[in-house]
Amino acid sequence: MYQIIRQILRTGIKTETPPQPDDTLRSQIQEINAQILHHVGRALAIRHVDAGSCNGCELEIHCLNNAYYNIDGLGIHFVASPRHADMLLVTGPVSRHMEIALKRTYDATPDPKLVVAIGDCGGDGGIFSPSNALGDKCESYASCGKVANVIPVDVAVPGCPPTPVAILQGILTAVSNLKAR
Amino acid sequence: MKLEEFTIKFPRLPGAMPAWHGTVSAEELCALCEEAQRGGGKLLALWGSDETEQNAGYALHVALVTAPGLLVLTLPVSCDKPVFPDLSQIFPAADRMQRGVADMLGLHPGGGGNHRKWLRHAAWPGNIHPLRKSFDGTTRFPTEDDNYPFVPVTGNGVHEIPVGPVHAGTIEPGHFRFSIVGERVLRLEQRLGYTHKGIEKRFEGMVLEQGARLAGRVSGDTTVGYAWAYAQAVESVTHTTPPPRALWLRALFLELERVLNHLGDLGYLGNDAALAFGFTQFWILKEDLLRMNGELFGHRYLMDRIVPGGVACNPDDAGLLRIAGMLCHIEQNVATLKGIYDDHAGVQDRFLTTGRVAPDLAAQLGLTGMAGRASGQAWDVREQFPCVPYDRLDVQMATHRNGDVAARVIVRFEEITESIRLIRLMLEKLPQGEVRCAVGEAAEGRLGIGWVEGWRGEILVALHTGKDNRIHRLHPHDPSWQNWPVLEHAIIGNIVPDFPLINKSFNLSYSGVDL
Known part of the structure; x- marks a missing residue:
């Protein structure tokens, strides 16, 4: 126990430092906090669905839980069931084999619900979508392409993978959309 | 691993890694796999390819790790009888790879091996093989029933817990079927392929x-x-x-x-x-x-x-x-x-x-x-x-x-x-x-x-x-x-x-x- 306490004290608080004029990340985090309280009036519960990604986006979603981003401290937490969720965080492209599971997860999420598509693949099918004769991304025998092809999407966050800060921004944008609805 | 000496008669491939490649018959393939296995070697990978555009039918490729390095064997497979020897008898790890080849190319392991589908779920019919050159990758089929034959476990007090494809944590999708008695697991059967995106x-x-x-x-x-x-x-x-x-x-x-x-x-x-x-x-x-x-x-x-x-x-x-x-x-x-x-x-x-x-x-x-x-x-x-x-x-x-x-x-x-x-x-x-x-x-x-x-x-x-x-x-x-x-x-x-x-x-x- 002594060793654990010593290591905790030695590590200190890693969660990004208090607001400074040039600390863009911190000001975003504070804004997220205020937005969540303002629009949802409580904590935000997120259900993550991997609908066919390469697992790169999952790596960055995991990082949101680390001490630097500390999303729990912002009142955002990941939940185990869509029935407990306010928001779905979906990575893609949506494989044909995940199409039904994703639709069912969406249906199981109570209204009003938000959907944030993560990554280049979630946003437009990315590298896994072939291009048609016009050069546009199209679906394939195995992939439905972007998440919006399968369920309604509020916000799409580009990046391969998007950084944790970009994902946080996407969550904020979706939450502030809620008011406009 | 202690690997026994293994003589390779095929030409070496250029490149950074020690790899040799040769074309073999079905008998030679089995014999070389057995020899590699006996000498402490192992199966690294197994895949198929469509060579019909070169009028050469199909091909099965097997990569084995042996003492000198990697041995890649190619077995030509005819269009009329697209069957290859079941290597899962020698290397159990070949089982799912062979089922993948069967789904994607329509080449099947002979004998009494495992013939259940693996990578294919419900997105395309069983007579369609996406890695055949005649198949256009943008073709879409209506979703069918998956009907995957899980192995049933029966007995007094045995029950099943199906988990996934959407898991409780931030992880990739897959289906796990636990057959359990009380809280002890008798058997787990995995069903993967959910992130198959071609x-x-x-x-x-x-x-x-x-x-x-x-x-x-x-x-x-x-x-x-x-x-x-x-x-x-x-x-x-x-x-x-x-x-x-x-x-x-x-x-x-x-x-x-x-x-x-x-x-x-x-x-x-x-x-x-x-x-x-x-x-x-x-x-x-x-x-x-x-x-x-x-x-x-x-x-x-x-x-x-x-x-x-x-x-x-x-x-x-x-x-x-x-x-x-x-x-x-x-x-x-x-x-x-x-x-x-x-x-x-x-x-x-x-x-x-x-x-x-x-x-x-x-x-x-x-x-x-x-x-x-x-x-x-x-x-x-x-x-x-x-x-x-x-x-x-x-x-x-x-x-x-x-x-x-x-x-x-x-x-x-x-x-x-x-x-x-x-x-x-x-x-x-x-x-x-x-x-x-x-x-x-x-x-x-x-x-x-x-x-x-x-x-x-x-x-x-x-x-x-x-x-x-x-x-x-x-x-x-x-x-x-x-x-x-x-x-x-x-x-x-x-x-x-x-x-x-x-x-x-x-x-x-x-x-x-x-x-």
Whole structure:
């Protein structure tokens, strides 16, 4: 126990430092906090669905839980069931084999619900979508392409993978959309 | 592993890795597989290809690890009778690979082998084989019923827990069916293939240079491993030798990727054993390393940093110094945290004897990579078949014989220590000069092999070239093919709540095998 306490004290608080004029990340985090309280009036519960990604986006979603981003401290937490969720965080492209599971997860999420598509693949099918004769991304025998092809999407966050800060921004944008609805 | 002498009569493929390739008959294929197996060798990968455009029917390709190196055997398969010998009798790990070939190409293992579908669910009918050249990859079929024949387990008090494809945590999708009595697991059956997005079909027709980006996204957590293996394969068919500095930087990236993944896993393993402190600590170190990668190399996970012909970034001396500083930071903290994990009775109680795979079972089933080394399977390409720069670094393989979660934790700790030692040597000896050279054109009908010890285990990229410097067929092979079936054995007799811990201790890729 002594060793654990010593290591905790030695590590200190890693969660990004208090607001400074040039600390863009911190000001975003504070804004997220205020937005969540303002629009949802409580904590935000997120259900993550991997609908066919390469697992790169999952790596960055995991990082949101680390001490630097500390999303729990912002009142955002990941939940185990869509029935407990306010928001779905979906990575893609949506494989044909995940199409039904994703639709069912969406249906199981109570209204009003938000959907944030993560990554280049979630946003437009990315590298896994072939291009048609016009050069546009199209679906394939195995992939439905972007998440919006399968369920309604509020916000799409580009990046391969998007950084944790970009994902946080996407969550904020979706939450502030809620008011406009 | 002690490998017996093995004489190869086929020509050697050009390139960085020791690989030979020959065309064989069905009898020769079986005989060579048996000989390799008897001599302590193993099956690395099995894939098929459509050669009908060259009027050569189909082909089955088998990659075996033998004492001199990799032996790739090609068996022509006729269109009239698309059957090949069932190799799962010799190598049990061949089972799912063969079923994948049957789904994707319509080539079937003969005899009484397992004929259930594997990669195909409900998105296309059973008489359609997407990797046939006559199939247009953008064709879409209405969703059918999956009707997968799970193996039923019956008996007094036996019941089933179906889990997934959408899991409770932030992980990839897959279906696990537990047959249990009380809370003890009698049997686990996995159903994967949910993230099948047509990667192999996407590769076909791509220009060699284009394929690098896709190869780096077969399994995002092993992007460096795949990108290097792909680059090796392209460099083999184009007779390219990248500048020395590029090769050393590739190895530096590979070891950074190993450390990153091991840090993340050690954090989650602590967390799954109810020590949230472990998650917090290890993920601070992981984030520190990710931020350094982002600032020095332009990508937190080093995606697209390895390209055919070299690498896409070149750190200066200040950057190298920064890496050295980061290594000290990680080394000190990991040493402290290892002491805490070792002394923590609650954590050790969960880790020890949980999810055990004994060495003889591991050998029989072909358990490979990091998980294999924790069950006495002493395979490591970096040590046994070292390419530049590993031939200059004398890699020390980490092995353990207990085969439980605790052993997989210890191997991870030891591999972090070894990777830090290797990176320090690389920083010290890193050659000066260019980091990228021009890549020539590849002739049609060539085979190129890339073979890299990724953090999870051996990555193979087999590249068959087509016309105009394009890919005719590309098979990326993840070590998870071998290790997923062993996880079904590791859980037997354990309690259901230990499954997340056991699963995490293997940490296998879904995307890498679903393709």
